[in-house]
Ligand SMILES: Cc1ncc(C[n+]2csc(CCOP(=O)(O)OP(=O)(O)O)c2C)c(N)n1
Ligand code: SF4
């Protein structure tokens with residue numbers, strides 16, 4: 001075990017290396033590229049015994065990843081935003097192959113407009129694909145989650161690919177101290193890859209991913225995949241528990257921070273939860289009874305844990321770094337459906353913010369806390385709030401004015 | 415082609431038993447299925463077919479398959495990438511001594527012309543550029559057959575399809591997939607047709623012994639999409655070759671060789687008039703302009719060869 005300053009991307013590469021990955025199909029995209037560059041260097045230097053292939057696209061990359069995992073090798077791959085969506089057809093497809101591998105997604109806002117900084121619309125577009133999803137808030141978590149993800153996905157009760165998600169820039173390019181497990185210990189934890197009962201071998205022909213015409217056979221396979229994803233809830237507990245015993249670090253499916261006795265709770269996923277923790281500390285100093293709940297596992301959705309930690313609270317502020325156009329925040333909908341019909345369900349107040357890497361300031365956290373308290377006290381739940389300041393509107397208006405003035409200048413005199 | 419090296423000199427040398435099972439849902443007289451039958455007999459069962467969406471996807475419908483070997487359906491656009499994953503994984507497993515090399519398989523991509531010429535082109539080009547060790551079989555029925563024969567970029571000029579029903583048929587020209595492949599300098603490219611089984615067998619035999627990217631483009635007379643009597647599928651395949659519409663050729667070592675140069679070529683009309691997709695060229699009036707254009711293009715091609 002050694003301690004090093006690593007970016008989230010480097011931590012992801014270490015995860016792949018320690019998991020003894022055999023095969024890395026790749027395609028570059030900011031802010032993920034450092035992961036595949038790091039792995040490429042290790043492979044070239046003989047530090048990692050893997051084969052890396054750059055495909056022509058993420059669609060091909062995910063196809064190759066699934067095909068190789070089906071054939072019987074351990075596969076790691078990584079992408080981001082546009083790349084994840086470019087490969088979307090294959091995300092759904094390979095999940096149905098029940099071929100486990102790990103894909104790191106470095107979250108980045110989606111076009112249009114095209115941008116580089118993070119939010120969660122990319123990863124949430126993959127929500128229903130059959131991939132399991134683990135969301136990280138620290139660089140350490142990135143490395144640890146990849147090891148856990150291999151074990152989870154490869155478990156015979158699960159057999160599904162897993163996405164480990166980290167936020168672009170805030171984690172991908174941020175250096176944090178990371179404990180790198182000993183290679184032997186990590187190798188023992190992940191153990192060797194088992195292709196299961198569907199590898200391609202000359203002596204044992206198999207047909208994989210054949211058509212299933214008619215709703216009966218089709219539904220059977222779809223339900224099987226769903227049930228396998230649900231099995232991953234208890235398997236996750238086991239695997240994360242074993243990880244804690246071996247490496248001393250705990251990564252619960254749902255992280256709670258000062259929320260046990262709290263009256264009010266922020267709920268969010270990803271690295272911005274670190275900002276929420278700061279806000280919780282400041283608010284606590286100011287006399288608030290408040291905490292944070294951060295689901296790490298989003299698929300399968302840890303409904304029981306969510307219910308346990310949220311029912312009985314006075315109010316919940318759900319902060320979504322994504323926007324389902326014409327509806328609102330996706331995490332909010334997930335929570336609402338998980339809590340619906342339960343006893344002592346607190347009011348859920350929905351906030352949208354942090355799109356395209358926009359900061360969420362401490363003041364905004366304080367404001368969200370008090371809007372939530374007012375909602376609880378008045379029993380009137382406000383509509384979803386889009387976090388945006390007057391200053392920001394002024395800034396955009398100014399840019400528009402500049403663009404307008406430039407155009408007038410360029411236009412010939414009439 | 416060097417005749418001395420081949421096991422297939424005449425019809426009676428062809429395999430008499432067939433590997434591919436019967437009872438598939440393909441249409442009667444399907445020229446694509448005929449070609450696949452003939453190719454599979456020579457490739458043998460140590461193959462894994464990596465398939466893209468198209469008519470042949472319905473060969474393997476749960477829980478049945480006509481294949482003795484393995485099968486992986488991918489998507490319409492990414493079969494060559496699936497082949498990459500399978501090939502790489504087998505290589506890794508053999509190299510790391512996790513499986514015996516006797517477990518190795520020939521990785522064979524199987525797609526239609528729509529996938530090969532269009533949506534799968536990027537994945538294909540990438541696979542050739544990476545020198546992937548695989549065989550690509552494209553059964554070319556000159557349209558998006560599975561979805562009801564809309565025109566694809568392999569549809570020939572003037573053909574009527576579900577999306578070119580006007581009086582002049584398809585306004586575009588068939589893409590030259592053979593040359594697109596050859597320009598990548600792969601190991602091998604050949605055109606074949608099920609109706610010329612000896613020529614086909616020799617090419618499969620030859621390509622099977624090679625390594626690297628290899629392509630077999632099989633013209634696939636399609637009774638359903640081309641609108642002809644299934645009984646005439648073989649005749650139409652033969653006519654495609656005799657009239658010069660479908661040149662039988664191969665590319666290897668940087669050179670293109672025609673494997674069967676038709677002597678006296680009958681007019682292309684002989685081929686066209688058997689197919690409903692060209693009926694508008696003959697009825698109610700003969701469209702001399704289009705018929706002449708089609709003939710002229712075929713003549714120009716062979717002028718460049720002969
Ligand atoms: C991404 C995607 N787009 C469209 C389709 C619908 N589709 C299925 S088969 C097919 C036609 C394929 O044409 P071709 O490759 O020539 O094969 P054929 O059907 O003629 O056998 C199409 C368009 C699909 N399955 N996937
Ligand atoms: S539509 Fe054509 S290619 Fe498809 S199965 Fe029928 S005959 Fe064969």
Ligand SMILES: [Mg+2]
Nearest residue numbers: 526527557559
């Ligand atoms: Mg076709």
